[in-house]
Amino acid sequence: MSDLLERLRGRGWRMTAQRRVVAEVLDGEHVHLTADEVHARAVGRLPEISRATVYNTLGELVSLGEVLEVATDKRAKRYDPNAHQPHHHLVCAQCGAIRDVHPIGNPLADLPDSERFGFTVSDVEVTYRGTCPNCAAA
Amino acid sequence: MSDLLERLRGRGWRMTAQRRVVAEVLDGEHVHLTADEVHARAVGRLPEISRATVYNTLGELVSLGEVLEVATDKRAKRYDPNAHQPHHHLVCAQCGAIRDVHPIGNPLADLPDSERFGFTVSDVEVTYRGTCPNCAAA
DNA sequence: ACTTGACTTAGACATTGTCCATTGTAGGAT
DNA sequence: ATCCTACAATGGACAATGTCTAAGTCAAGT
Numbered sequence: 510m511s512d513l514l515e516r517l518r519g520r521g522w523r524m525t526a527q528r529r530v531v532a533e534v535l536d537g538e539h540v541h542l543t544a545d546e547v548h549a550r551a552v553g554r555l556p557e558i559s560r561a562t563v564y565n566t567l568g569e570l571v572s573l574g575e576v577l578e579v580a581t582d583k584r585a586k587r588y589d590p591n592a593h594q595p596h597h598h599l600v601c602a603q604c605g606a607i608r609d610v611h612p613i614g615n616p617l618a619d620l621p622d623s624e625r626f627g628f629t630v631s632d633v634e635v636t637y638r639g640t641c642p643n644c645a646a647a
Numbered sequence: 648m649s650d651l652l653e654r655l656r657g658r659g660w661r662m663t664a665q666r667r668v669v670a671e672v673l674d675g676e677h678v679h680l681t682a683d684e685v686h687a688r689a690v691g692r693l694p695e696i697s698r699a700t701v702y703n704t705l706g707e708l709v710s711l712g713e714v715l716e717v718a719t720d721k722r723a724k725r726y727d728p729n730a731h732q733p734h735h736h737l738v739c740a741q742c743g744a745i746r747d748v749h750p751i752g753n754p755l756a757d758l759p760d761s762e763r764f765g766f767t768v769s770d771v772e773v774t775y776r777g778t779c780p781n782c783a784a785a
Numbered sequence: 786a787c788t789t790g791a792c793t794t795a796g797a798c799a800t801t802g803t804c805c806a807t808t809g810t811a812g813g814a815t
Numbered sequence: 816a817t818c819c820t821a822c823a824a825t826g827g828a829c830a831a832t833g834t835c836t837a838a839g840t841c842a843a844g845t
Contacts, residue, residue, distance in 0.1 A: 661791070663792065666792085695794085697793065697794050697796095699793075699796090700792080722802090
């Protein structure tokens with residue numbers, strides 16, 4: 510189940526109740542929680558966990574490369590534990606629902622040298638926007 | 648010069664000193680200011696302009712489709728007046744510098760139906776990340 | 786020049802995120 | 816099993832960004 514926890518243990522990450530709970534909350538696919546949502550769920554399992562710890566832990570998971578920050582929402586950052594399979598996002602403009610998607614082709618190759626302005630380009634993030642079936646029905 | 652102001656007048660937008668100043672500050676290419684930066688520059692020309700007015704005006708420009716919100720930065724929203732020429736962004740991961748870029752191909756066509764989950768997909772936003780020449784030299 | 790509805794203002798408030806000094810604890814050493 | 820110690824957690828202040836409201840002001844039509 511918890512691939513994330515396994516990987517973290519394997520990397521010698523010091524395990525505490527708080528860190529375990531944060532990792533458990535984040536584990537899964539199509540999971541894109543904000544820091545506050547992670548905190549709310551973590552509190553459900555470990556009521557005394559503090560906001561600062563959740564932020565610290567999320568920051569560490571990002572540094573370790575086990576979780577990605579995504580900016581699909583224009584308000585809070587969201588955290589995506591699916592860091593080991595490259596993917597992009599499809600976002601509902603109305604309700605904010607997010608799905609992981611896998612476009613064909615490699616967008617990195619689509620940026621000609623003449624459009625790189627001397628940058629060393631290392632990464633690309635693609636966000637598709639639209640309306641989800643639920644919102645379309647309403 | 649001010650295409651943006653021209654267009655706004657043409658649409659019957661009620662013109663006030665504050666709105667004119669905000670539009671002037673935003674006008675140009677490769678302009679990607681945060682709301683606070685817009686406010687700071689607007690204050691330079693019209694010291695009594697309030698923060699709320701800048702936020703309101705930016706929100707209206709976005710609603711009118713004359714300015715785009717971009718989420719390249721993970722902190723504040725940025726406002727891009729280059730709304731009438733489709734483009735994407737190239738961001739320096741270190742200093743945050745932003746350039747408008749025009750990749751070849753159409754990323755919308757690269758998302759197969761099987762990856763659309765019933766969404767009606769209307770838009771795509773591509774953000775390239777890398778290191779700009781300045782930061783690479785340092 | 787009026788009148789009126791839309792615009793602006795200042796500042797309180799809300800949300801999201803960061804920092805720091807103190808207290809607690811995981812995990813190795815004894 | 817217990818003790819140490821470096822690392823982690825806490826909570827509360829602070830910072831940055833954004834939203835709202837009540838009251839005053841003004842652009843534009845008549």
